Amino acid sequence: MLSSRSLIIIFLSAMLLSGCSILHKTQLSEIDSKAVTHGQRFEILLSETGVNLKEAAQIAKAFTNSKETSSQIKEVEQFISYFQMGPRTGNMVFNDRYADAVPKILLTKCPSGHISSLMSIRETAKYPVVSGEIIKLIGYCLN
Amino acid sequence: MRVFITLFLSLLVFAGCTHLQSVSTTSIPAQRGRKVQASSDKIIFLGFNFNNDYVDAMVQDLARQCPNGKVEGLLTKQEDVDYFLYIVWKSQVTASGYCVSGTVASNAKGRNPGSDEAQDPQTPEAAQ
Numbered sequence: 339m340l341s342s343r344s345l346i347i348i349f350l351s352a353m354l355l356s357g358c359s360i361l362h363k364t365q366l367s368e369i370d371s372k373a374v375t376h377g378q379r380f381e382i383l384l385s386e387t388g389v390n391l392k393e394a395a396q397i398a399k400a401f402t403n404s405k406e407t408s409s410q411i412k413e414v415e416q417f418i419s420y421f422q423m424g425p426r427t428g429n430m431v432f433n434d435r436y437a438d439a440v441p442k443i444l445l446t447k448c449p450s451g452h453i454s455s456l457m458s459i460r461e462t463a464k465y466p467v468v469s470g471e472i473i474k475l476i477g478y479c480l481n
Numbered sequence: 482m483r484v485f486i487t488l489f490l491s492l493l494v495f496a497g498c499t500h501l502q503s504v505s506t507t508s509i510p511a512q513r514g515r516k517v518q519a520s521s522d523k524i525i526f527l528g529f530n531f532n533n534d535y536v537d538a539m540v541q542d543l544a545r546q547c548p549n550g551k552v553e554g555l556l557t558k559q560e561d562v563d564y565f566l567y568i569v570w571k572s573q574v575t576a577s578g579y580c581v582s583g584t585v586a587s588n589a590k591g592r593n594p595g596s597d598e599a600q601d602p603q604t605p606e607a608a609q
Contacts, residue, residue, distance in 0.1 A: 358528055358529060358530055358531065359530050359531055359532050359533050360530070361502075361530075361533045361536070361559070361572055361574075362502065362503070363502065363503040363505075363559065364503065364536055364557055364559045364574045365503070365505040365557050366505075366507075366539070366540070366543075366555050366557045366576050367507060367555070368507050368551060368552060368553050368555060368578075369540060369543050369544055369547070369551065369552035369555070369578070370551050371544040371545075371547050371548050371549060371550055371551070371552070372549070374540060374541060374544035375544065375548075455540045455544065457536070457537070457539075457540060459533065459536065461533050476537060476540070478540075
């Protein structure tokens with residue numbers, strides 16, 4: 339039998355290491371029922387690593403005993419927060435061009451260009467400190 | 482008095498507050514006779530949600546409601562319904578649109594039906 343300590347460690351690991359999925363936006367394009375029934379379904383997944391600096395600062399604070407270091411971390415955290423304002427979805431990413439490839443990938447998946455019933459999903463796979471900032475596209479291609 | 486306070490608190494706690502996450506729409510067709518709607522939701526407990534695949538079925542659902550046609554004027558709405566202090570909530574996506582048959586009502590050229598622009602540009606009158 340597992341000890342209660344092992345159970346707690348397993349539970350905490352499961353909580354920390356499993357990525358919770360957060361749905362931000364869903365958008366549907368016009369649906370051609372012919373494409374859904376006769377077309378070929380495709381799925382595109384684009385992802386970029388997001389970083390939650392607030393969480394990183396909190397973890398860093400938890401690992402230090404020095405009050406001075408803790409206050410310095412707090413100052414850095416505040417300084418960074420001045421540059422992160424306004425509405426947004428998910429964590430910040432260091433490359434905002436990862437979504438630009440969407441049209442090109444769509445044409446690769448569907449060379450005929452007859453795409454219908456395109457569902458665009460913006461979601462986050464959240465892990466401690468880091469996250470996967472995902473763009474998912476599901477559609478049907480008529481050849 | 483105590484009963485009223487209890488009732489008021491119960492209302493506050495058990496009533497579902499809704500939060501609108503996103504809304505999007507496609508162009509509205511001229512033929513709006515037949516409305517179709519599909520909805521998909523998932524109950525989330527303490528934020529534990531490992532995938533959002535529940536939204537995938539909506540496309541098939543809408544296509545089933547409009548066989549041999551196109552669903553246009555699609556309004557997609559995503560909302561969260563909070564049931565109890567953000568311990569339990571429902572994530573819900575609703576899509577509603579109009580079923581138009583074939584190419585007749587699709588107004589694919591993007592012109593206003595009934596307006597002067599509604600003439601075919603291929604015809605000599607429109608070309609002038």
